[in-house]
Amino acid sequence: MYNTYKNQAIHYLQKLLIALIAYVSIIGGAYALPVFARQTGQSCVACHAGGQFPELTPYGRYFKLMAYTAGERTVPLSVMGVVDITQTQNNSDANGDISAKDSRLIPDIASVFVAGKITDNVGLFSQFTYSFPSGHLASDNFDMRYSDRIVTPQNDFLWGVTLHNNPMVQDVWNSATAWGYPYLSTSQGQFGGLPFKTLLESGTQMAGTGAYVYWREHLYLEASAYQTANSSLSFLSMGSKAGSTNYPLTHVDGLAPYLRVAYTDEWRANNIMVGAFMMKANITPLDGNSFPSYGTGTTNYFDRGVDAQYQYLLSPHTVTAHFRYINESIDDQTQSGALGYANPNAITLNSVMAKVSYTYQAKYGASLAYRSIYGTADPAYAINTNSSSIAPYGSSASSVPNSTMWIPEIYYTPVQNIRIGLQYSYFTQYLGGNNFLDNAGNQRNATDNNTLFLYLWAAY
Numbered sequence: 001m002y003n004t005y006k007n008q009a010i011h012y013l014q015k016l017l018i019a020l021i022a023y024v025s026i027i028g029g030a031y032a033l034p035v036f037a038r039q040t041g042q043s044c045v046a047c048h049a050g051g052q053f054p055e056l057t058p059y060g061r062y063f064k065l066m067a068y069t070a071g072e073r074t075v076p077l078s079v080m081g082v083v084d085i086t087q088t089q090n091n092s093d094a095n096g097d098i099s100a101k102d103s104r105l106i107p108d109i110a111s112v113f114v115a116g117k118i119t120d121n122v123g124l125f126s127q128f129t130y131s132f133p134s135g136h137l138a139s140d141n142f143d144m145r146y147s148d149r150i151v152t153p154q155n156d157f158l159w160g161v162t163l164h165n166n167p168m169v170q171d172v173w174n175s176a177t178a179w180g181y182p183y184l185s186t187s188q189g190q191f192g193g194l195p196f197k198t199l200l201e202s203g204t205q206m207a208g209t210g211a212y213v214y215w216r217e218h219l220y221l222e223a224s225a226y227q228t229a230n231s232s233l234s235f236l237s238m239g240s241k242a243g244s245t246n247y248p249l250t251h252v253d254g255l256a257p258y259l260r261v262a263y264t265d266e267w268r269a270n271n272i273m274v275g276a277f278m279m280k281a282n283i284t285p286l287d288g289n290s291f292p293s294y295g296t297g298t299t300n301y302f303d304r305g306v307d308a309q310y311q312y313l314l315s316p317h318t319v320t321a322h323f324r325y326i327n328e329s330i331d332d333q334t335q336s337g338a339l340g341y342a343n344p345n346a347i348t349l350n351s352v353m354a355k356v357s358y359t360y361q362a363k364y365g366a367s368l369a370y371r372s373i374y375g376t377a378d379p380a381y382a383i384n385t386n387s388s389s390i391a392p393y394g395s396s397a398s399s400v401p402n403s404t405m406w407i408p409e410i411y412y413t414p415v416q417n418i419r420i421g422l423q424y425s426y427f428t429q430y431l432g433g434n435n436f437l438d439n440a441g442n443q444r445n446a447t448d449n450n451t452l453f454l455y456l457w458a459a460y
Helices: 002-027 035-040 058-065 231-237 379-383
Strands: 079-090 106-117 123-129 138-150 155-164 207-215 220-228 256-267 268-282 297-313 317-332 349-361 364-375 403-413 416-427 433-435 441-445 451-459
Touching: 035 106, 138 231, 207 231, 207 256, 220 268
Parallel strands: none
Antiparallel strands: 079 106, 079 451, 106 123, 123 138, 138 155, 155 207, 207 220, 220 256, 256 268, 268 297, 297 317, 317 349, 349 364, 364 403, 403 416, 416 451, 433 441
């Protein structure tokens, strides 16, 4: 098995190198920078730890907190693309191949960024992404903010307000869910990640408005509120809409509050952050046609968590470490027949993420991550909007969310806007054990879901 993966990896790497050479030829080897680098006149390493997007350095976090306004206005456009190959350890079941695109080099996503300084106090980061496998265009990330800073001999007070489109996309630390590891992952194989997510990890698009303060470069406080991203705010949920089976709009009952606190410190080449966060959201269930089922009650989510981050930044070495823990309580107040939890008032999920990485000369790097989800057994997980489409309906394993995976990765950045990476997802537990039944009733082992993911990322 090892030699098979080794030979396949070498073969696929050759294909990616051909694609890389073609890309460099197109841009003329000019090492052209994305929009923020052009605006500030800084290299990618100034804002991103070891040059690894999207990990932010202290300067990158300050740039974001100050509303992306440092530097001079420039052409506010960048583009990004990913091509990749996914190899699932067992891509077949009794019905044939699970993914028709497994083991094929294909374009994955293409993004357009509209971003940069608007005024001295107002700036924008927006990303619109097209997924080639699904043929779907969406407003991936959006964050528009106003900020100001008051500095005196006795004080340093930075404050701002933000309009954004999913919880924690406004955050500046990579332990946050919206920017957490893995930064790139497979969309081809069905088993590239954990089968369940908490609400904060789901990437659910909502319209968020908030205010934040950063006092003496140590204490960060934020309060935000979320609502349904429809009507005049529908641009924040582009690609999702009521009545869509594959991309339904999330309907929030009233406002969903979100609170964030973090403490940071720096000494020599080191910086740390420890923080906590919480969010409460009442979500209106959907009917059989993916429209909101008003008047049938709501499913209430209460997510709270803690996180931490460490960085060592001293050329040629970069070390980063992240940790996040989320506890989610689900209180299903919907009427009978909506989500159908067996234990509607006693559902919990717990999510753990830990990751450490090392980068040398902002070119060569390796990382190791741990992901785990565990919680209350309930058969209705299989029909939840937070669950994966491959959750096994009706099987005994479907009631148990417990799943664990390790993610080792190596990456190479030949120039600062191109990266090649090789990532492996290794499952030690899936849906409560070492084996489970899939939707077709076939027996699978947790290791059958192991996935090799080879990618080429480029931005301009």
